[in-house]
Amino acid sequence: MEALRNPEQRLCVRARHPCGPGGVIGTDLPVCCWWQAAGPGCSPALCLGMLCGAVAVLTPSSVPCPAEWRPAVMLAALDCADEANQQVCAEFGITGFPTLKFFRAFSKKAEDGIRIAHPTATVADLRRAIITNLEQSGDAWPPACPPLEPASAEEVHSFFHRNTEQYLALIFEKSNSFVGREVALDLLQYENVAVRRVLSSEEELVEKFGVTTFPSAYLLLRNGSFFRLPVHAEARSFYTYYLRALSGVTRGSYRLNVTSSAINETRALQPVRADSSKLYVADLESTVHYTLRVEAGRPAVLAGAQLAALKCYVATLAKYFPGRPSVQTFLHSLDSWLRNWTEPELPRSTLKEAVKNKEDAIPAAVLPTNITWVGCRGSEPHFRGYPCGLWTIFHLLTVQAAQGGPDQELPLEVLNTMRCYVKHFFGCQECAQHFEAMAAKSMDQVKSRDEAVLWLWSHHNEVNARLAGGDTEDPQFPKLQWPPPDMCPQCHREEQGVHMWDEAAVLSFLKEHFSLGNLRLDHAIPIPRAGEEVVASARLVTAGLREKEEEERKEEEERDKEREKETEKPVRESETGRPGSSELRRPSIVRRNPRLQALGEDIVDLDSFSEQHFKSKALRAAGRHRRLSKRDTVALHHDIALCLVLRRAAWQTPESWLGSPLLPKAQHRTAASMHCYIIGVQICRPAWLRGQPAVLAAPHRPSCYSSFIR
Numbered sequence: 001m002e003a004l005r006n007p008e009q010r011l012c013v014r015a016r017h018p019c020g021p022g023g024v025i026g027t028d029l030p031v032c033c034w035w036q037a038a039g040p041g042c043s044p045a046l047c048l049g050m051l052c053g054a055v056a057v058l059t060p061s062s063v064p065c066p067a068e069w070r071p072a073v074m075l076a077a078l079d080c081a082d083e084a085n086q087q088v089c090a091e092f093g094i095t096g097f098p099t100l101k102f103f104r105a106f107s108k109k110a111e112d113g114i115r116i117a118h119p120t121a122t123v124a125d126l127r128r129a130i131i132t133n134l135e136q137s138g139d140a141w142p143p144a145c146p147p148l149e150p151a152s153a154e155e156v157h158s159f160f161h162r163n164t165e166q167y168l169a170l171i172f173e174k175s176n177s178f179v180g181r182e183v184a185l186d187l188l189q190y191e192n193v194a195v196r197r198v199l200s201s202e203e204e205l206v207e208k209f210g211v212t213t214f215p216s217a218y219l220l221l222r223n224g225s226f227f228r229l230p231v232h233a234e235a236r237s238f239y240t241y242y243l244r245a246l247s248g249v250t251r252g253s254y255r256l257n258v259t260s261s262a263i264n265e266t267r268a269l270q271p272v273r274a275d276s277s278k279l280y281v282a283d284l285e286s287t288v289h290y291t292l293r294v295e296a297g298r299p300a301v302l303a304g305a306q307l308a309a310l311k312c313y314v315a316t317l318a319k320y321f322p323g324r325p326s327v328q329t330f331l332h333s334l335d336s337w338l339r340n341w342t343e344p345e346l347p348r349s350t351l352k353e354a355v356k357n358k359e360d361a362i363p364a365a366v367l368p369t370n371i372t373w374v375g376c377r378g379s380e381p382h383f384r385g386y387p388c389g390l391w392t393i394f395h396l397l398t399v400q401a402a403q404g405g406p407d408q409e410l411p412l413e414v415l416n417t418m419r420c421y422v423k424h425f426f427g428c429q430e431c432a433q434h435f436e437a438m439a440a441k442s443m444d445q446v447k448s449r450d451e452a453v454l455w456l457w458s459h460h461n462e463v464n465a466r467l468a469g470g471d472t473e474d475p476q477f478p479k480l481q482w483p484p485p486d487m488c489p490q491c492h493r494e495e496q497g498v499h500m501w502d503e504a505a506v507l508s509f510l511k512e513h514f515s516l517g518n519l520r521l522d523h524a525i526p527i528p529r530a531g532e533e534v535v536a537s538a539r540l541v542t543a544g545l546r547e548k549e550e551e552e553r554k555e556e557e558e559r560d561k562e563r564e565k566e567t568e569k570p571v572r573e574s575e576t577g578r579p580g581s582s583e584l585r586r587p588s589i590v591r592r593n594p595r596l597q598a599l600g601e602d603i604v605d606l607d608s609f610s611e612q613h614f615k616s617k618a619l620r621a622a623g624r625h626r627r628l629s630k631r632d633t634v635a636l637h638h639d640i641a642l643c644l645v646l647r648r649a650a651w652q653t654p655e656s657w658l659g660s661p662l663l664p665k666a667q668h669r670t671a672a673s674m675h676c677y678i679i680g681v682q683i684c685r686p687a688w689l690r691g692q693p694a695v696l697a698a699p700h701r702p703s704c705y706s707s708f709i710r
């Protein structure tokens, strides 16, 4: 432990997180907390949690957030069980644990510390004790601390004349309430907004704003207008969240550890319009591409646990990743390839070949090779991007696993995959160590797939809390306890001034947020089109067949030539743009969805396709005389082509299909063809659709079924 003195001669102590992996959490203090690691007094929630900012998450598993009230209030925590700290603990006269002492600004000696709380105090008690002591600072008022005393009518009336802020938030409350002061400290690091508490006894203001509820909050704008904050609950976390999200309000000069050179070197990214309530296919595919082709491709040779981690990761993706059909095919074929790789070592060059796209395969196996961030795009290139994508992928996989199988079965399947992946491949080694420490502590307590979803959510929030205000935080995307109240009001509640999560509501929210219906294609790179893929495969299949037939039965081919031309016509016409052209033309069976044209995604008109298909077969049947086996083969190939169509179309699951903005209403199927479609999908059985409730719930239609098989 290292004692320092800052320019204001405040006593500063460098401290370590006693129960965690050992990160420095505070460098100077007017508040100091001592406890014994791994002893009965070890209470990180008590020691660290009291200064948490907007949304104080103090569930047992959460490490409290770093001090959002800096620089008005600094926090240090010291582990007196650590031999290296013994001398300083003795110097401060610490005999019991936990002990909390408050040092006013400009304190000079160990004896200046004021013991502030009883060990049984709640986190809310501790926060209030700090505020009470701050208010008693007198002449030693910390320069960075906002005014905490109640505002007068005069101060409010002249506020915009004397200040440059865009907004003034007034928290109307009873005199014994701490909400206003806590919100004022929560907003301390934010620019363009000021917060003042107004007591219910301030009649002029109460009357002017028509206040009837205490607490309640009002926002005043420079143009003189005002409104009551439309929050789900009249509580600190809701006010703080709302105010921090106001347009023009950003975390300002109190951002921690940001060097000016780092700011100068950065270049702003072109903004893209992303909706934070959606998931973007571009983010997901960019992340999978980066994991497989960049991170997994770094070691010269993969062996042992690292090779096992890659196999496990790809197997999990193949099982649960809701990709576009070509991406699905890519993952499935890579998974089979890896399963068949039984050598103890996998050289990088071999893996590099294995992860190449196979555009010409039937069906195509393509994972786009570009990196495009949409929902994960940072305001500058060094913010967000890949780590954001990696979190998103694993949240998605835990949710997909929870949707797709018995809850108790393999609860740790996805979490273990993530743990292995992060440990062996994630380039940010510090992140990997932190994550491993969290995993080692509690991951094995997860008993169901739903718990796995919640474990990842709560631990991601721990990371958010730890990183909030740090130099990796994108100022345009402040780290929040997620989902924030405007995304999921029912996920939040406050009990006796302490924020609580409603975990059942969080679970439902996560299942909805990380569902297929919430995926958006904006900015996703186009990959082979449904129609082209189908027609190309139909053409190749037919060509292959013809070759074979020519070899085997030249004579018969000659005789049937005329008839074959006739029977193949519908498909052939759609194969080529014009006679003799090698260019593929969009077949008439494919209607284009204008929203998807840019992406090359097609909406397949199954009605006209099946009409053509069966017309073609009927013609053949009419001409049937003795080559049944060949016609059966042709029909089978048509069915394969049909399966490709269905696989493509099935990427939009039936339930999202009907309501999906991806599909114009005019192209919604009739109920009958929808059922045929569903049954068709079941015939083809793309693995990723098996077990989808909408498919299973579809009424069985033997007529459709038989007509689709033949």
Ligand SMILES: Cc1cc2nc3c(=O)[nH]c(=O)nc-3n(C[C@H](O)[C@H](O)[C@H](O)COP(=O)(O)OP(=O)(O)OC[C@H]3O[C@@H](n4cnc5c(N)ncnc54)[C@H](O)[C@@H]3O)c2cc1C
Pocket: 276, 376, 383, 384, 385, 387, 388, 389, 390, 391, 392, 395, 422, 428, 430, 431, 432, 434, 435, 456, 457, 458, 459, 460, 461, 463, 464, 467, 472, 473, 474, 477, 478, 479, 482, 483
């Ligand atoms: C395993 C792991 C460990 C990491 N450890 C560190 C570290 O120790 N130090 C460090 O500096 N950086 C670490 N990072 C990176 C850091 O967590 C962020 O990913 C990065 O700073 C980008 O942040 P972001 O703002 O894009 O949001 P992210 O935190 O990356 O979140 C991505 C998206 O997920 C959603 N989301 C946010 N919170 C939750 C939640 N609780 N549950 C579900 N969804 C949520 C939001 O939509 C958000 O935009 C780690 C990343 C990973 C994947």
